Amino acid sequence: MAKNSSSSTTAPDTAWLGRGRHLGPEPEQDVRRNLIALKAAGVLDDFLDLDPIEAAASTVLHPRDEAADPGPSARRLFEARWLVADDVTVRAQLTTYDPEGRRKEGEGVTWVLAAEAEQAWDVHWPSPATMFFPDSDQVAWDHDTAPGVRLRMTNHLPKDDDELRHRLRDCTRQSWFVHVVVHEAMTPDAKGQQPVSAFLPPSLRHQVVEHRGTPEQAQIADFAMKRELSVRMPRGGAVILPTAAQGADYDADRFTVRTVFLDGSEPTELLDRIKEFAALPRIMSPEAEQALTRLRQGWHLLTPEEELVHAQDMVTKYAEALDAMTTSRDLYREAAEAAQAALAEVTGGDGAPVPHVPGQTKTDGSPLSALTKAFGRFREPKK
Template sequence: MLTSPTVPPPTPSTVWLARGRHTGPAAPDVLRKHLRSLKDDATILDFLELSDADAADGELAFEARWVLPDDVTVRARLTLSEWSGRGQEWTLVAEAERPWDLCRPSPAAMFWPWEADAPFGHETVTGQRYLDINPLPADDKDVKRTLRSALRDTWTVHVLVHEAMTPDERGRRSLVPLLPPGLHHRVVEHRAAPHQLRTVNWALRDFDVELPRGGAVVLPGSPAPADYDRAGFCVRNMFLDGTHPTELLDAVRRFADLPRPLPDGGEAALTALREQWQLLTLEEELARERELVAMYSEALEAMTQSRDLYREAAEQAHEALAAYREAAAAAGERPQPQAKASGSPFQHLGRTLERFRETAKGLRPLPAPRPTRTAAVETADGVTAGVERDVEGHVKADEQAAADR
């Protein structure tokens, strides 16, 4: 049977997500040094490196907490994957007490010292750099591969700019630093050379996107947001002469504000931040301990109720067995030796009733009048329904066995 794919939940307005790659071998040392310096400067309140016992799948995790100028507390968690030949991938999720404002500092800058040519500023899907221009490859096949990877990226906003003519030094500056700080490490800028326009649009045609000559476009990603308007996120004219690109910057901000589902792996990262958070204040530790006490209390109460119900049922079963023996004695049955009980009272009662039924099969009932139902059997809550017939058969069988001996 076909099943529909699970739709990821929407990204909460209080959450900031980013992902990248560190191409050097000393990423943990860089993180420790930078976080320690920020704590000494009182830029962040505190940080914590989780021990190996708390890390999973070879990942390292760092947690940090800071307070923004508007008295909003932010909790953030960065995880580092295992080292590979291409470096270490990092995933960063931060959550504020109120909806995220893009004018706030980038959480990535709280973990990494963002400098020129830093090894940790690479986007993971295309390998391009944040806060810098990224010329498209010279080979047409590599151009298509890069753009299609960017279109399938669920983490980063990719902006594609066409250089109508070779720009001067002012035009070769990245436009990303002109965006609000909250977008600095979530936007990658690609540059297409003047002669690459046809190749670029051929690669984009399957996604119904087109790059204007001398313009720019914000790529929709995959899946595209529901409110994505291709014309609204396309800029016809880009002047790469140092002029402030107001239209493009506005398009990028509007795209970043669109509601989007959590990216691939984003839900797990957010769950780890919320449920595995270790950097607790004294108040949070006290609240967590109170929650644990309440949980244990509820579990103990449930176990006590279950024990009482089991005890009550066992007592009723013993009362029913005693009633059966009294009924058998009243009918003249010789008491049978009692076997050693095994299992629960319910299992023992079931085996007793089953033995009565098997013994009575195929035997005619006694001609004597049926014994009256005793008061004890009346109180067995329906458990003794039909027991009289089984008792008569049992008595008949025992008399027949005595006669044979």
């Protein structure tokens, strides 16, 4: 998989991008079962399950390029198409990858998901993640690539100061998700322990990782975030962490909520800030750019109308190729005839070279001159 490096490309407002890890034993089988079930239920228009090599070799909509290739570590590529808001088509690709280098125990399989709609993305649409993965706590598909954190649940901050700073760096530099830290003013009851991200709209719910600081962690967490990210964590409040590529649109005060009641009620102010943060222009990592390019240029799941357009395009291309071959054949034949004529002129028509006359110094009568003039007659009309 591609390494993260600097980029200046902003994610389009039509796209939904995600990257995580599946820690279960059969990630591709979980995806396959979910796709089959959703197609049978009429949620999906259609889906494809492709071998990466086959997928790279059969790219049809655009000429194949490096960005459209899922890469050597790709395990499987899935495509799905569905409708939202009655008539808006969404196309999505999910690629699973082997871990880089030697696989560590518990590291799982990395997945990259890119989805794009025909118009600006609405957070109230269904999450693309649940089109491929079952929305069940029993399937561990929702782990972030930053170690130790997971979607759809609360992730308590490490007790150790060094571990805490290391996690903050990982989450803000490596992750594609939005990270929110909520401080518990006092230990909450069962309702308060539920993640506040559960109140978010469906399409945003699987793009937010929620961290929790215990009451006694107020000072150490605040110090670590101030040192690493230049943000503060208010007691009993919450803060949305900036990303490494965050532009001038991030305002620490704007994305800090002073009070969050963890009693099971809907934290409206925090939810509004998360939605506002998620709507900011976001710089894509090179890997995210590749995923979006692969979706656009390496798409295979065509509708009947797209198949017809593709077939007509291929007929045109084949006709142009045939015409080019015919023209090349005619040019080759004319060149061969000119060569034969030149050879005949040089040899006098009997295949033997014309003898050289001693003392002859004119270049016009040389065999080389005859060949040059013969080919000159062939080239001149083509100028």
